[in-house]
Amino acid sequence: MKISQFLPAAMVLVLCASHSALATTIGFSQVGSESGWRTSFSESVKAEAKKRGIELKFSDAQQKQENQIKAVRSFIAQGVDAIMIAPVVETGWKPVLREAKRARIPVVILDRNVDASGDGLFLTRIASDFVEEGRRAARWLMDETDGNCRILELQGTVGATAAIDRMKGFNEVIADFPDATIVRSQTGEFTRTKGKEVMEAMLKAENGGRDICALWSHNDEMAIGAIQAIKEAGLKPGTDMLVVSVDGVPDYFKAMADGDANATVELNPHLGAPAFDVIEAYLKGDRKVEKLITTTGDLFTQATAAEEYAKRAGK
Amino acid sequence: MSNLNTTAGRPPAPAKIKLPRVNGRYLWPLLGLFLLLAVNLAITPEFFRIEIQDGRLYGSLIDVLNRSAPVALLAIGMTLVIATGGIDLSVGATMAIAGAVCANLIVGGVDSIFLVVAAGLAAGLMAGAVNGGLVSYMGIQPIVATLILMVAGRGIAQLINAGQIVTFQSEAFAFIGTGTLLGLPFPIVLVLIVFALVQLLMRKTALGLFVESVGCNAGASYYLGINQRAVKIVAYCIAGICAALAGMISAADIQGSDANNAGLWLELDAILAVVIGGASLMGGRFSIPLSIVGVLVIQCLGTTIIMSGLPAKFNLLIKAVVVIFVLLLQSPLFQQQMGALFARFQKRTNTEAKV
Structure with missing residues (x-):
């Protein structure tokens, strides 16, 4: 038995x-x-x-x-x-x-x-480059607005590496554009609820948001909440106010497909491929390995949002 | 003789303090709120502008009321629980459960809005009954009994949502969070209804008296023939239902149920609001209107910080400082000492003037 x-x-x-x-x-x-x-x-x-x-x-x-x-x-x-x-x-x-x-x-x-x-x-660490994500978001926004933009910023949780580094990268790029300023910046704690609440208050403090050209959010969840606040203030997100964010969650792709949001830098989840590259090279005898290998996801816009949403939501 | 003197000298002193406290109970929390509003007036005059946009009132003051709705509902329930000498740490988690139940029913294809809302309320009632049962029949310390559901509840909500944020499209359900009734955002209307109901229940029936009596002395109440277990269960059930309503508002507001973050730490805000409202954490003394004032102080403060444009890292510190200030305003000892200091200052200036 x-x-x-x-x-x-x-x-x-x-x-x-x-x-x-x-x-x-x-x-x-x-x-x-x-x-x-x-x-x-x-x-x-x-x-x-x-x-x-x-x-x-x-x-x-x-x-x-x-x-x-x-x-x-x-x-x-x-x-x-x-x-x-x-x-x-x-x-x-x-x-x-x-x-x-x-x-x-x-x-x-x-x-x-x-x-x-x-x-x-x-051997090495493979990670997303949050600073570069911030830079990419800023570059897209500066291209779109010719560097002339009054920006509202929704920060992530105070003290989080992702929030600190994304802010650093974004500010680094807009420092070269004298007409681009961040008029207000507050934390939305990376959540949808707080994003909406904080956005409501910021819009009221800024004359209903009529002189604001863009919202820069440290993640998609806050941006999704803020989009609702922009709508309730009687503005059209995506046209009256540009929305740019980081992460690339399915719901945000849907918002982009609907025209409510403009761009997001994907937080790259594909860390497997570079890791296996390094390991395979090492096992073959290549001992020269960088101590930190960074990857950055691509920037997605409304152009490809619908098909990307179909791809991600189906998963 | 001297002994007699001191004991005889004592009674008038409490009576002296008691007099302003009866008036002051309403005065001091309101004073805190008005001070905050005054600060807002100084920072942004637009704070008080209310206009009508798309048939609804629109402005910062309305926002403060609207945003404070979930915590206000929690505070109404929390006031009763604290009045019975208990505390409910699980209301934030109950919010997440109710939101998750409703979101999944909608996504699952339940069209009847009444069924969805009823299921959400039932979830809240169940959570309240579990808490109340543990506290009154099992005799477990309230802080421990409700801590269980505070930890487990968020897990239950995550389980219902399968670890994801469940988003839904339902005009009818979204109305709870974003709709407008009589020009007011619906959450405000909901709070007013719940407030009126609970206040009537507490002040126009004997239940309020029972709650206070159980809070003061559960043993004595028992010997007086009050079913203290039933009173406690009712209090926790009302808290559960209020939490479920709050959970539905916050889920409807963002049209999604986020089990990780919905209602996170709001139980602490609710407790804080009740304390700012002057209720005793030992039980027996409570006022629902004052708890609502406490909620408004907290929410107004949050909006003030955002409007002021101060860096985000100051948020929590400012909140703490203001809360300490408001609580100090209510402390009889602090009032007395400030009064004495003021009197001495006046005396000195008077004597200086004479010289």
Whole structure:
């Protein structure tokens, strides 16, 4: 009885072992699936691994660092060829990274940072460049308005890296245009509700928004809320007031397709491909790897919004 | 003899304080609100401009009222719960649950708006009943009992929404958040209706007296023949229903249910509003109108900060400073000391004038 129960399992194990002997095995510890962006990030990594014939061991940590550390330890025990971590927090990674180093397994950090740089504990970090996202949004707006624009800004949560860096990039670009000014800036805390509430008040403080040329929002959710506020103030978002944002969530593509919003810079969820590039090169013997590899998503406008929405909503 | 003197000397002192406090109970929170409005008048004169646009009143003051609607509803329920000596930390999570229930029913193809609203209210009632049951029948500390639902409730809402933001298109449901009735945004009308109902229930029936009596001394109330368990459950159920209404307003407002952020930390704003309104956290003393004034102080403050154009990083600090100020205004000891300071100052100037 017992042996017959174990037999299929043993066979699977043998099959797995023989399989992994052929293909590269990579362990991936993901934070969880708290947002639509995170889900597409995981899906993209899985799809990319399948395409390249890499055997991916995927572990969902449900927002807990201890689960991530457990997963990494089990990857080390299984003797994978490389480990990818999308960390939930920055601190507390040194011991487990040291264990991986002792086992000579290269580690690639995705998305958020870990507080272990300079120690050579990981191969590289691949992340979105928030500053560049801000720059791209600003460049599009300056092109569209010839650099003459009074802007309302909806910031993300105070102190969040994404908010600080997007603001920095945007301001850097508009500094070259003397006629472009940010007249008001407040935090909408990255949420739809706050975006709408804050926008309502800003519009009233600025003469109903009649002299405002554009809204720059640090994420799509706030922009979607703000669009409703603009409509209720009797203006037409997208024409009377341009709307530019960052993220590329499906609902925002729908707003662009409807003509209510103008542009968004996609927060790139496709971090899998560059990570696999680095790992494959490293395993082939290429030891010269940049410590930080940044990627930036493309800017989407109303022109392609309808088909992009169909693509994303269908997913 | 000296002992007698001191004890005999004492009673008049509380009586002295008590006199302004009875008047002051309404005076001080309102004074705080008026001061805030005055600051607004100084910063942006447009603050008080109200015009009619597309058949509805439009202006910053209307915005303050409209935006304070969810917290006002929470505060009405919270006032009753606090009056029974309890506290309800779960109302924010209940908002998220009600919003998620309604959004998913609409997306699932339920056309009847009454059914959707009824389901949302039922969710709130259920949450309230769970809280009330835990507190009154299981004898669990209110702060712990409602903490359970505060944590679990958001999880339930996320489960209902499958971890995503569920957006919907429903003119009828959106009316709850963005509609207009008699020129007023519908959330304001809703608050007025709920306020009138609860206030009548509390002040024109014996229930209000029962609530105060249970809050003052649950044991004594029991021996007087008051079913204190039932009174507590009713209070938590009303809080749950109010939270469900608030959740529907905020979901209807953005035409989407965001389980992560809907009503997040609003329970704390509601508690703050009740405290600014002068209710005792120990129970027994409450005033729903004053809690509403507390809500308006908080909301007005938020709008003031945005209108003033100060950098966003100052938001929380300014809020804290103003709240401390308003609470100090209500403290009898603070009033006394300020009065003494003022009197001394006056005396000095008087003597200086004489010299």
